[in-house]
Amino acid sequence: MSDAPNWKHHPIANQKLAFSLLIASVVGLSACSSNDEATKQTDCEPEKLALETVEKAAPLGSYRVNLAATSVSGLSSGAFMTSQLYMAHSDIMVGAGVIAGGPYLCALSWPLSAPLFTATTTCMNPNATNAPNLPRLEQLTTELAEENKISPINNLIDDRLYVFSGQADETVHPPVVDATVQYFTNMGVPVGSINYDNSVNAGHAIITDHADDVPCAETASPYINNCNFMQSTRIIEQIYPGAQPPAASASGQLIEFDQTEFLPNEITSMSEKGFVYVPNQCADTEANAQNTECKIHIAVHGCQQGYESIGDQYYTTTGYNQMADSNDLIILYPQVSVSHTIPYNPQGCWDFWGYSSYNQFDPDFYTQEAPQIKAIHAMLERMSGAGAQ
Numbered sequence: 001m002s003d004a005p006n007w008k009h010h011p012i013a014n015q016k017l018a019f020s021l022l023i024a025s026v027v028g029l030s031a032c033s034s035n036d037e038a039t040k041q042t043d044c045e046p047e048k049l050a051l052e053t054v055e056k057a058a059p060l061g062s063y064r065v066n067l068a069a070t071s072v073s074g075l076s077s078g079a080f081m082t083s084q085l086y087m088a089h090s091d092i093m094v095g096a097g098v099i100a101g102g103p104y105l106c107a108l109s110w111p112l113s114a115p116l117f118t119a120t121t122t123c124m125n126p127n128a129t130n131a132p133n134l135p136r137l138e139q140l141t142t143e144l145a146e147e148n149k150i151s152p153i154n155n156l157i158d159d160r161l162y163v164f165s166g167q168a169d170e171t172v173h174p175p176v177v178d179a180t181v182q183y184f185t186n187m188g189v190p191v192g193s194i195n196y197d198n199s200v201n202a203g204h205a206i207i208t209d210h211a212d213d214v215p216c217a218e219t220a221s222p223y224i225n226n227c228n229f230m231q232s233t234r235i236i237e238q239i240y241p242g243a244q245p246p247a248a249s250a251s252g253q254l255i256e257f258d259q260t261e262f263l264p265n266e267i268t269s270m271s272e273k274g275f276v277y278v279p280n281q282c283a284d285t286e287a288n289a290q291n292t293e294c295k296i297h298i299a300v301h302g303c304q305q306g307y308e309s310i311g312d313q314y315y316t317t318t319g320y321n322q323m324a325d326s327n328d329l330i331i332l333y334p335q336v337s338v339s340h341t342i343p344y345n346p347q348g349c350w351d352f353w354g355y356s357s358y359n360q361f362d363p364d365f366y367t368q369e370a371p372q373i374k375a376i377h378a379m380l381e382r383m384s385g386a387g388a389q
Contacts, residue, residue: 060257060276062383063294064282064284064294067380068092079100080102082300088368088373089377094159095162095240096239107123109133111136115365131179149367149369153188156189157190160238163184166204166205170204181196195238206224206302208224209228209230211226213317221304222304222305223305247325249322250277252282255275262375262382271306296331296332306338306348334379351370357370
């Protein structure tokens with residue numbers, strides 16, 4: 001998302017510019033991954049220095065959690081990342097919420113098309129001849145599982161999904177989201193375990209019932225729209241049957257933590273800070289005598305929704321924290337930043353076409369080793385104690 005009303009005006013949605021950005025990324029990242037130390041210091045080091053000048057937040061903590069009951073949800077580029085996290089690590093996932101996002105591997109739909117070009121056409125506003133290529137995506141998924149680059153596909157058979165497409169969404173058009181539902185059905189998620197919520201006249205946004213949010217049918221920053229219901233509630237209720245209603249107000253701790261220790265390379269575009277919401281019953285303190293075993297839900301913002309773009313709105317006003325309090329959930333809010341150099345990510349989007357890979361000819365943004373996925377999984381391990389310091 002951008003300052004413009006929708007991605008039809010997004011810089012990378014322009015096809016000629018998309019191709020130019022791809023070439024720039026290839027040239028720039030080839031330099032960064034070269035063996036020429038002088039080149040690497042000249043072209044790549046400024047980003048590293050910028051990170052080092054920022055005062056770091058506290059390390060992410062560990063809690064008593066059932067990692068095998070993890071779930072994830074996200075909007076737009078965060079929805080694409082949701083599918084990527086979910087498929088890469090379905091062994092620990094029980095469900096997902098995809099808000100205005102296309103199918104897993106969507107940007108690989110056409111082998112002769114650059115992923116960036118496909119991401120901004122097929123995966124957002126396709127015509128009749130270049131819609132998401134489900135047979136190819138399903139075959140690629142099967143191959144990735146056979147190569148142990150993602151978790152086994154049969155993990156999906158007992159999971160539960162929430163998928164949303166707004167009828168007024170002209171950014172990620174409804175047929176793309178239709179393909180997401182069909183993809184997951186074809187990959188083994190039972191039809192009865194998918195709640196496809198596509199009857200709301202909503203723009204491109206995550207939905208709330210807050211009167212001061214963007215009107216329902218519009219698409220405008222901060223891409224949090226009032227459609228008279230809390231989407232986070234619907235997501236959690238779908239993923240976790242028997243979920244309790246949200247608490248009246250959030251009473252736990254919202255903790256800022258240092259994301260940089262989890263980043264596997266210098267071109268992830270992930271922010272210095274992430275956030276985690278911890279209900280009181282999940283906090284690891286001496287005063288907590290309940291010894292509650294909690295679950296983790298990852299809430300992934302969309303483009304131009306990180307804290308550097310809209311402040312705390314995504315992680316304080318979308319309702320996840322109130323659902324966390326009443327359902328023993330810890331909410332992880334990973335963050336990604338705008339980047340105008342390398343990587344080129346001018347809208348602060350999660351990677352669903354390959355900008356976070358040094359190898360732009362064969363980028364990995366979708367396996368367990370993909371930089372952003374690897375970083376978030378390391379956060380999960382830390383939170384569960386598996387990756388404790």
